[in-house]
Amino acid sequence: MGFSEFNLIERFFVRDNPQRRDVVLGIGDDCALLKVPEGQSLAVSMDTLVEGVHFLHDTAAADVAAKAMAVNLSDLAAIGAEPAWVTLSLSIPKIDLGWLQAFSDSFHEMLNHYVLQVVGGDTTRGPLSITMQAHGFVPSNVALRRSGAKAGDLVCVTGPLGDACLGLKVAQHKLAAPGNLRDYLLGKYYRPKPKVAAGIVLRSRATSAIDVSDGLVADLGHICKASGVGAVITAENIPLSEAAKSVTTEERVLDCALTGGDDYELCFTVAEDDLRNVKAALETVGVPCYPVGRITGKSGVRVTHHGKTLELDRVGFDHFAAA
Numbered sequence: 001m002g003f004s005e006f007n008l009i010e011r012f013f014v015r016d017n018p019q020r021r022d023v024v025l026g027i028g029d030d031c032a033l034l035k036v037p038e039g040q041s042l043a044v045s046m047d048t049l050v051e052g053v054h055f056l057h058d059t060a061a062a063d064v065a066a067k068a069m070a071v072n073l074s075d076l077a078a079i080g081a082e083p084a085w086v087t088l089s090l091s092i093p094k095i096d097l098g099w100l101q102a103f104s105d106s107f108h109e110m111l112n113h114y115v116l117q118v119v120g121g122d123t124t125r126g127p128l129s130i131t132m133q134a135h136g137f138v139p140s141n142v143a144l145r146r147s148g149a150k151a152g153d154l155v156c157v158t159g160p161l162g163d164a165c166l167g168l169k170v171a172q173h174k175l176a177a178p179g180n181l182r183d184y185l186l187g188k189y190y191r192p193k194p195k196v197a198a199g200i201v202l203r204s205r206a207t208s209a210i211d212v213s214d215g216l217v218a219d220l221g222h223i224c225k226a227s228g229v230g231a232v233i234t235a236e237n238i239p240l241s242e243a244a245k246s247v248t249t250e251e252r253v254l255d256c257a258l259t260g261g262d263d264y265e266l267c268f269t270v271a272e273d274d275l276r277n278v279k280a281a282l283e284t285v286g287v288p289c290y291p292v293g294r295i296t297g298k299s300g301v302r303v304t305h306h307g308k309t310l311e312l313d314r315v316g317f318d319h320f321a322a323a
């Protein structure tokens with residue numbers, strides 16, 4: 001059922017945001033009319049976030065909007081696309097003007113930041129859930145894919161892993177952290193920064209790429225499967241933040257980094273000879289590059305820690321449950 005009494009989309013989601021030249025006709029008609037630049041492919045990604053499943057019940061509206069946008073943009077980053085447009089479908093249990101205002105303020109902040117235009121949307125009454133679709137452009141011949149990793153390539157990530165998973169534990173009151181560390185970890189969980197500029201820099205440089213949404217082992221596993229290769233992760237080379245290391249043991253942070261997810265860094269592979277150039281190119285957009293493993297010819301993802309193979313728990317490798 002729609003909200004016929006309010007035109008929520010027009011009231012909350014049409015503002016003076018960037019008017020892109022590739023939008024021939026925006027919100028307000030039955031369809032948007034959009035122009036993909038010549039020589040580019042349209043990259044499309046969609047994610048749904050459901051309250052109680054993908055985010056906690058008491059999550060602030062501003063954080064829900066920012067995260068919904070970030071996870072979509074992170075998928076565009078993983079393929080090397082430059083974001084352009086978004087559509088939004090919002091299911092809400094009731095009209096809560098305060099919630100909608102906070103949600104849409106945050107949503108518009110993201111639109112401005114990434115020079116995106118919202119080109120369509122819908123609101124319905126139902127359990128709180130947000131479906132967002134992001135569209136971007138990438139020249140098809142340089143789009144990053146999961147399928148190009150080759151034995152011998154180095155596996156790299158763009159930033160510390162494990163923080164978001166620890167942030168979730170903090171939000172769930174399962175992990176205590178003092179003031180500024182608490183804020184940092186919660187920020188990493190609620191406000192991931194999609195590595196859009198890094199994805200664009202990695203076009204035609206990385207041999208494969210993915211964004212880390214489900215933990216390094218699972219996401220690198222997707223690359224390996226698509227590429228018909230395997231990988232060894234050297235756990236002691238995984239970048240861990242000082243904040244993470246100071247609130248819990250290194251082993252727990254590594255658990256989070258390997259299997260926790262929600263970090264939205266990029267994981268990519270490069271030929272060893274290209275590492276130095278790739279590092280320098282990423283530096284130009286302020287993004288670090290950490291080699292954390294190597295692609296092998298043998299299928300599956302193996303993790304070593306100071307020379308010993310780690311046995312990953314089949315049910316999730318989460319020692320917090322037992323702590």
Ligand SMILES: [Mg+2]
Nearest residue numbers: 075078211213
């Ligand atoms: Mg993804």
